[in-house]
Amino acid sequence: MYNRILLAVDLTDESIKVANKAVGLCKATGAKLTILHVIESLNYAYGGDVPIDITDIQAQLQDTAKERIAILEDQIDAPVEECCITQGGIESEIHRIAEEKQVDLIVVGSHCRHGLALLLGSTANGVLHGAPCDVLAIKVVKD
Amino acid sequence: MYNRILLAVDLTDESIKVANKAVGLCKATGAKLTILHVIESLNYAYGGDVPIDITDIQAQLQDTAKERIAILEDQIDAPVEECCITQGGIESEIHRIAEEKQVDLIVVGSHCRHGLALLLGSTANGVLHGAPCDVLAIKVVKD
Numbered sequence A, B: 001m002y003n004r005i006l007l008a009v010d011l012t013d014e015s016i017k018v019a020n021k022a023v024g025l026c027k028a029t030g031a032k033l034t035i036l037h038v039i040e041s042l043n044y045a046y047g048g049d050v051p052i053d054i055t056d057i058q059a060q061l062q063d064t065a066k067e068r069i070a071i072l073e074d075q076i077d078a079p080v081e082e083c084c085i086t087q088g089g090i091e092s093e094i095h096r097i098a099e100e101k102q103v104d105l106i107v108v109g110s111h112c113r114h115g116l117a118l119l120l121g122s123t124a125n126g127v128l129h130g131a132p133c134d135v136l137a138i139k140v141v142k143d
Helices: A015-029 A054-075 A090-100 A116-120 A123-128 B015-029 B054-075 B090-100 B116-120 B123-128
Strands: A004-008 A032-040 A082-088 A105-110 A134-139 B004-008 B032-040 B082-088 B105-110 B134-139
Touching: A004 A015, A004 A090, A015 A032, A015 A054, A015 A105, A015 A134, A015 B015, A032 A054, A032 A090, A054 A082, A082 A090, A090 A105, A090 A123, A105 A123, A123 A134, A123 B123, B004 B015, B004 B090, B015 B032, B015 B054, B015 B105, B015 B134, B032 B054, B032 B090, B054 B082, B082 B090, B090 B105, B090 B123, B105 B123, B123 B134
Parallel strands: A004 A032, A004 A105, A032 A082, A105 A134, B004 B032, B004 B105, B032 B082, B105 B134
Antiparallel strands: A134 B134
């Protein structure tokens, strides 16, 4: 049914719940699992004149992501084909990696937030829009 | 993993593709399948003074839906727990039935349309938003 599942995680505490659903599907369908975390590009508020050393921050974000994705991989009760950390726009990176790895299902957490997010739409909505394959949105917080 | 899957279909030609994915998941996870079709409420452009007999049209829509859902059920290679036809807003009816039947996954087709739909969002996006459970959006048309 599915051969290759891309699990996109934000590496928050809830990621393990989303991961467990993806793992369950991998086991049920025999699909291989790739984990992806996208580090959102920093928006530099200052033109070229950045008052802090961005390179350090980027490296730090990268290190933290590496540590957290390794912890997640340890918690997961299934073999992981590959762990990817990329940088850019969240939705566009998920779509890009999904195409590159030729996955047939993207699994993503769907957070219930109220207020502004209701108007702006969630990451899950953004991922759904223009995805190259099926998308499974895992409900993370109950209404 | 999933116990009860709600397959929401618009009963177009593509519904069988979406249904087959839902059936595959039911087989893989042992979940029971409920099929739902929502007849969108007609917007009466005229206040109380409707120049045509709406009752007939509603009955006709209901009959067509019944026929088509029966054909779909025949095409599906799995037992169907229940077929529901309801009337109202598509997203709100899907959410309502999902809660009523206590499903843990909604499966819905995700159409790729360009232009206005890009701004307005698809039914799949609408279903995702505020869903009481996980949502699997099946890619129907390739980009």
